[in-house]
Amino acid sequence: MLVAVEAAGVGPWDQPLNGAGWDVGLRPPAALGVEGAGKVLAVGAGVTGFAVGDRVLAHEAPLPGGCCPLLPLPPPRQGHNARLSRICSLRLQSCP
Template structure:
């Protein structure tokens, strides 16, 4: 499987050939990545400032969008072929969205809104979570 990430602790980002992610375990989905987000947090992953359990050689990327290709037992919210977007940290298989496929916890994925293309969907997870946290924290702080 082709991926872009780190091959060792040297932290140089390169094109990689990785093994396929494992089959989904209970509560997990396997997603064929259509687009991946890129942000300043990726540098934190590269230099180990943010431990997402990346296990080199591994693809980078903690957010993205794609189609479900396999579903683990107990997953009821998704089926093969569904479009999803997600922010995943820690990375269940030790590798991220900058790869052709990624293993995710189903609870960390959301259905992709109809009509939203993969490129725009891939940019939503981290920014959406940040917005939700800001609103939630503001509401908590501003209670009378």
């Protein structure tokens, strides 16, 4: 799914991911940000429960862009500190 990011969280894990001791394979210009919120711009084939325009919350721990059992996303892996985020539907929740 493709989400237009409206807000991104900052947590204690962001500093280690930013080159200070926790090498998870993200390289500049990768965008960090494990959690975020925004509006759905595109829905992938076979995805149910979401539609274009829905507001969603996203949490993609442990790594941005990874660990999706439905469809492993190829690089670039991006977090929510970007204007757009590509994310697995299993990592989204409807925004209250």
